[in-house]
Amino acid sequence: MKWLKTDDNTDNVEVEESGGSGGGNGTGRMFGKIGGGGAIVVIIISLLLGKNPLQMLGFVNNVLPDNSQAQQGTGHIGTITNVHADNDSTFTLHVFNSTNDIWQNIFSTQFHKVYTKPKLYLFYNHTTTGCGSASSVSGPFYCPADSKVYLDLAFFKQLSQEFQAPGDLAKAYVVAHEMGHHIQHLLGITDQLDAARSRLSEAAYNKLSVKLELQADFYAGLWAHYAEQEKIISLDDADINSALSAANAVGDDNLEKQAQGYAVPETFTHGTSAQRMYWFKKGYTTGDFSQGDTFHDPSLN
Secondary structure (H helix, E strand, O other): OOOOOOOOOOOOOOOOOOOOOOOOOHHHHHHHHEEHHHHHHHHHHHHOOOOHHHHHOOOOOOOOOOOOOOOOOOOEEEEEHHOOOOOHHHHHHHHHHHHHHHHHHHHHHOOOOOOOOEEEEEOOEEEEEEEEEEHHHHOEEEOOOEEEEEEEHHHHHHHHHOOOOOOOOHHHHHHHHHHHHHHHHHHHHHHHHHHOOOHHHHHHHHHHHHHHHHHHHHHHHHHHHHHHHOOOOOOOOOHHHHHHHHHHHHOHHHHHHHHOOOHHHHHHOOOOOOHHHHHHHHHHOOOOHHOOOOOHOOOOO
16 A cells, blocks of 8 residues: 555644553443444454454453543643654554545535544543543544544554554554544434444344444445545555455454354354455445445345
């Protein structure tokens, strides 16, 4: 993946210069509200290392209610000059800005609506968000309560120094997926799922969760399509394969087999490996927003 045009604008970036309050990883509480695809990079690494991805995530099965009283991290919010301190945060900034540009254009030309940009919130080690506590083990994630994409700089430093992560498009896919959750939030899709949750069985809600995550994968593919079409990035087959490999690695069937030796479809919340690859590739190849209605796709019923 090669950048042809980059946007270094940091107007929508916040940097927490020290770890926020609310220590501990708090991932069980946080996953009740965030788009769970943010753990993708952690899971990919765990699979490469032959570890149980659920243990690396500190993931718990019970999803707790939204914490509406959660406050923003108390670490000092500093200047954004250090956002370029390492390649990973700069890369993330470029993906973040390009997704904003592309979605702003889609909202204007296709939806005839005003697009509201999220914030990119960079922190160290741990912080408190509108969705609860978060730490570096959480990986990148989106919180609809405060419309922010959260990234831990310590996590990315560890990622670049200690692990051999997949290619650039695989990392970009992670960020674009989280931005996809922002789009779902703006369109009211996330709120509809939250409203339905209390009246559905766990199995029925899990099916809706799968559709939500697959749609975010489709939106990530849309970003790649338009970023290439508008000559923001240049991609080759190896780049696409790296993103598909990332999607394959985080399929629920693959994760459950890695964790416990077998898969239980009723517990899937993100989709199978084949589904995740299919929807990312569909977004990338079609570039057609209307093709991403996972909630009415008969193959997912």
